[in-house]
Amino acid sequence: MKNLVKTSDLLISLCILALLSFFSLWPHPVFESIERVVYGTEMRLDLPRTLGENKIAIVSIDEKSIRHLGPWPWPRSYLAKMIDILRSNGAKLIAIDLVLNQKEQRPGLEKIRRLRKELKQILISNNTVEKRSQGPWLLKKLEKIEGELDTDKKLCEAIKNAGNVIMPLEGRFGSYKSELISSPLFPFLTERSLVPSQVSREALSIISVDELKTPYPDLAKSCLALGHINLSPDPTLRGLTHLPFINFRGYILPSMPIELVMKHLGILCKAVSFPPGRVELGGILIPAYRAHIFPKFKGSTGSFPNYSFVDILRVKKIPAVFEGKIVLIG
Numbered sequence: 001m002k003n004l005v006k007t008s009d010l011l012i013s014l015c016i017l018a019l020l021s022f023f024s025l026w027p028h029p030v031f032e033s034i035e036r037v038v039y040g041t042e043m044r045l046d047l048p049r050t051l052g053e054n055k056i057a058i059v060s061i062d063e064k065s066i067r068h069l070g071p072w073p074w075p076r077s078y079l080a081k082m083i084d085i086l087r088s089n090g091a092k093l094i095a096i097d098l099v100l101n102q103k104e105q106r107p108g109l110e111k112i113r114r115l116r117k118e119l120k121q122i123l124i125s126n127n128t129v130e131k132r133s134q135g136p137w138l139l140k141k142l143e144k145i146e147g148e149l150d151t152d153k154k155l156c157e158a159i160k161n162a163g164n165v166i167m168p169l170e171g172r173f174g175s176y177k178s179e180l181i182s183s184p185l186f187p188f189l190t191e192r193s194l195v196p197s198q199v200s201r202e203a204l205s206i207i208s209v210d211e212l213k214t215p216y217p218d219l220a221k222s223c224l225a226l227g228h229i230n231l232s233p234d235p236t237l238r239g240l241t242h243l244p245f246i247n248f249r250g251y252i253l254p255s256m257p258i259e260l261v262m263k264h265l266g267i268l269c270k271a272v273s274f275p276p277g278r279v280e281l282g283g284i285l286i287p288a289y290r291a292h293i294f295p296k297f298k299g300s301t302g303s304f305p306n307y308s309f310v311d312i313l314r315v316k317k318i319p320a321v322f323e324g325k326i327v328l329i330g
Contacts, residue, residue: 054304054305055264055324055325056304056305056325056326056327056328057305057307057322057325057326057327057328058304058305058306058307058328058329058330059082059086059308059309059312059327059328059329060306060307060330061309061329061330062308064308064310064311065308065309065310068310069309069310069313073104075104075151076100076104076151076152076155077151077154078309078313079096079155079158079329080155080157080158080159081313082313082329083158083159083162083165084158084161084162085312085313086162086312086322087158087161087164089318089320089322089323090323090325091164091322091323091324091326091327092264092324092325093164093165093166093224093260093263093264093326093327094162094164094165094166094326094327095165095166095167095227095256095260095326095327095328095329096165096166096167096168096329096330097229097256097328097329098167098168098329098330099168099169099170099213099215099229100167100215100216100219101215101216102216103152103216104152152216152218152219156218159219159223160222163224164224164263165223165224166223166224166225166226166227166256166260166263167219167223167226167227168226168228169212169213169226169227169229169253170229171209171211171212171213171228171230171246171248171253172209172211172213173208173209173210173230173233174208174209174211175208175210176208176209176210176248176249188220188221189248189251189253192225192226192253193251193252193253193254193269194245194251194252194253194254194269194272194273194274195250195251195252196247196250196252198252198272198273199245199252199273199274200275200276202276202290202291203245203247203274203276203291206233206290206291207243207245207247207252207291208246208247209230209246209247209248210248210249212248214226224263225263226253226259227253227254227255227256227258227259227260228243228245228246228253228255228256229255229256230243230246230255231243232292240294241292241293241294241295242292242293242294242295243255243292244257244258244279244286244288244291244293245274245291254269254272258272258279258281260326261281261284264326265281267282274288274291277289279293307321309329
């Protein structure tokens, strides 16, 4: 009887062990959801009692804005105007959570440009008195129309004039086979990245990407900085952890949140490192595990001031809600 009890206990233990092993290797969505809720609650309960002054505001591209401004994507002149508004209202940093890797497709703009060039050639080749009087007026009119249609140029100028805009880039995880020799963004990568010696070997392999999706070159050059928006390469960690850096062919690129912290506090790339177990931003130490950091959530949805894009775009007098703030658009 004694041996029988021991055998049954052993079988039960083995069954429990098998179940635990199964769910650890192939997690069920139900258990993942429970884990996320528990984790989020723990992170919120672990926050200090006094969080200090709020430094962040959100301008949201929400359903209300889409109803009033039309279906997405909008003309980029809307985004240019928003940047002008935020700059004039004292925003310290502006982060745009939209990957604009190509110029806006505007066939009408190309036709206007061709027409202007053809008209200019006609005026040069056939310089009559009548055309001398009418030609410059027509060219000026076409140039004005071209300027109104060139929303990419408006966006680049707005970002350059603001001088405080950070835009996203996105990498495709994978191992690269060769170092980068040349690229339209090569100056940006050289000036605004860490070098492999600043990062642990373990992290380098985890954060490796073999392709980058960036703003088109003119837009990238206009920005103060670019930051990656990649989630974790491990699906089970997405939404729970943050990837502070990615490694693109030997260039270590900070995430958008890390870039915002660096620019907000005036921390240079050379003062940043990623040794095993932590991220060092100047004098700030952030615990890390296997190339990830575990953020503490401030609260639920609505924890940060949130403003509808269309409300800010159309209001005549904006209250002083953006002064000295990091403003996120997305």
